[in-house]
Amino acid sequence: MKYTTRKKAVLLLADGTIFYGKAIGKEGTAFGEVCFNTGMTGYQEIFTDPSYFGQLMVTTNPHIGNYGVNETEMESDSIKIAGLICKNFSYNYSRVDASGSLVDFLDSNNLFAISDVDTRALVSYIRENGAMNAVISTVVDNIEGLKKQLAEIPQMEGLELASKVSTKQPYFFGDENATYKIATLDIGVKKNILRNFAKRDVYIKVFPYNSTFEELSSWNPDGYFLSNGPGDPEPLVEAQALAKTIIDKNLPLFGICLGHQVIALANGVSTYKMHNGHRGINHPVKNLVTGKGEITSQNHGFAVNREEAEAHSDLEVTHLHLNDDTVAGIAMKSKNCFSVQYHPEASPGPHDSSYLFDQFIQNLK
CATH class of the missing domain: 3.40.50.880 (Class I glutamine amidotransferase (GATase) domain)
Structure with missing residues (x-):
């Protein structure tokens, strides 16, 4: 496995609600509107879809990365989501025509992603309280600082992207x-x-x-x-x-x-x-x-x-x-x-x- 030690990570919603997880690859911080996709397959198409620009994507399928990536399944020239939140992330992949691993794909696109999040609880929360701005970060010891930065992120309503x-x-x-x-x-x-x-x-x-x-x-x-x-x-x-x-x-x-x-x-x-x-x-x-x-x-x-x-x-x-x-x-x-x-x-x-x-x-x- 490429990543033997994984940093703790936090997901902070605009209303102050916090979920915890771990960084999938490198350390980082990413802001965007949090939303969820219920598709059981097609994560690469989701991540490269320009319609998701500016959004932190929660995948409801518990396993992400298990079939790697294939360059023919791109919906644009690069990853367009602002960040990824998932439950179980597969560093190893299995598919005959895969061209590489998802973790390498995320790294090459400089995308910050976290896993080990209780995505069932998170999706239930978004369904009840609506899509809102959020931040994912490995800066777990400065929640107040993240709150201040998050407050400055513009709302999706009225946003031209x-x-x-x-x-x-x-x-x-x-x-x-x-x-x-x-x-x-x-x-x-x-x-x-x-x-x-x-x-x-x-x-x-x-x-x-x-x-x-x-x-x-x-x-x-x-x-x-x-x-x-x-x-x-x-x-x-x-x-x-x-x-x-x-x-x-x-x-x-x-x-x-x-x-x-x-x-x-x-x-x-x-x-x-x-x-x-x-x-x-x-x-x-x-x-x-x-x-x-x-x-x-x-x-x-x-x-x-x-x-x-x-x-x-x-x-x-x-x-x-x-x-x-x-x-x-x-x-x-x-x-x-x-x-x-x-x-x-x-x-x-x-x-x-x-x-x-x-x-x-x-x-x-």
């Missing part, structure tokens, strides 16, 4: 001889979304978060896509203005997760911060158009106001989350525009939601 994860320069993805062209606004896009478009005969140009309609339309695309991403959708005024222009011109538009919330805001429908959000790969959604159920992957801490969406004259609520009846999908009645709150590219169903990509291709036609 898309600029932290978006590409700095436009880039291309897929086959340039493909039948269709889609302009993608990168407000935290996952690689697997781009792969899903590419395998449907689509060539993609990915644009930075603050790109204008003129910049996207100058490429002469067949349609437009607003990606997933982290943070509060409300401060993304440029993305909302872009969505509004695309909608006004009645051009094909599709949004996932943060992109879905941006489309709602562009239609004058508000969003709000949820008590603890949806993060996992077994969330039940009902398609109100077909009456069919879908098992979905979800990752969001904000949601679209259902009352306002249902009262909107040009919006139809197309999907509902069956656990809490929150809005999981909307479509415009008079425009070529639809969006979903969940992740069809993650395919836990495994094919329950893949029709959404096909639906968008049909809209391009």
